[in-house]
Amino acid sequence: MGIVTLPSFGTDPATVNAANLDGKVDPLATEFNGGIDNDNIASDAAIANSKLNLASISQNIAHSGTMTHSGVVTLSAATTMNGKDFTEAKGADVASAATCTIWVTDGNFIHITGTTTITSFGTAAQAGDERTIVFDGALTLTHNATSLILPTGANITTAAGDTAIVRAETTTNARVIAYLRKDGTAVAATSITAASQSEMEAATNNTKTVTPLAVNWHPGVAKCWVLFDGTGTPAVTVSHNIDSSITDNGTGDWTVAVTTDFSSANWAFAGMCNDTTEAGFLSVVGNPAAGTLRIVANNHDGVDQDKTKVSVVGFGDQ
């Protein structure tokens, strides 16, 4: 239909009766029951919501301007951004609570204030909903394998400045898909505690971690070792927990000292020696003390002899 032209009843005075009025109006009514051409809509026409049933619009909508809409827009087809960003909104701060509803409608990016433990993020509009959160305080996020799934499977103690991205698994179940500490590190998989000296010495704990310091306390680890040159001017080459001060008692006879003593004189030792010409045998003179060990090197004839490489290892409790 083109421009609507009002029908003419003829030259005045015209007689208008039901019959000829119907004849003139019915075509118009029939026409408007169909479609309305753009040229029939004034540029400033305001169409009442009740007259525009968007639910019936199924074709694509191409729009290059700004759309402002205060109601809910439900899209059942893919939304494609063509060379444009998708601008989200920052919502008002949300106070922490046992049920802390983050699925607010004023923005996708929110701060959670307060320090109250959170056990639920409330009810989302639908599964798949997403929020980016900044925690403003220290609180506990309580892990729940169904309703509040946290990255580590364990509770998280937040700190001011930590951030998280949350997705709704269902309307009532939420999953924190990313959690970042303020310093940029991810939340640790598990809380690791270093084993104590007694735990290392017991060698039974299977949940704590070993630090470089603590590894030395394990009974299976050598507490001390040394390699020294016993010829000429005696000198330690390399060592661990053995003093580099060394005592020359005579030919093929030395005393080495343990820096951090064993807890008693009952510790196990082993040693070997050699030089470039022949093998040697190393033995211990007397009983070792908690902090010293006197050793003697012999050649294959049993004669005391200085050796270029003398090594001793000690195991025991410190």
Place this chain on the structure above:
Amino acid sequence: MITYLDKVAVRQTGENISITRFSVNDMQKYGYSDEDLFIAWYMELRFPGEAFTVIDETNIPKDQNGNWDKAQRKEWSLINGKVEVDPVKVKKKNEKLQNRQAVLAKLKISETELADLLKR
């Protein structure tokens, strides 16, 4: 890199003498800055109650490379603040060697044959 002090502690242990070298590393490790204090503390810690004499390390017999010349280590003694080859010990050693050779001569066997016998 281990650096040693220029001083050593000498102890009399029966017929022999024991010489303890001290490293700068240990001195620092144990928190000492004074060499003499460190040596005194260390000797009491490692050899409690034993007498010792501190001498300069240069007073120990050296070979041409500057290392301790221990060819006659068993004959060393602390004499007048120096570690030296002790003539008394050398004499004793020679006497012992002569006795040994005399016995071997009586037995009409050589040192090598004696060694072989001892191995059996």
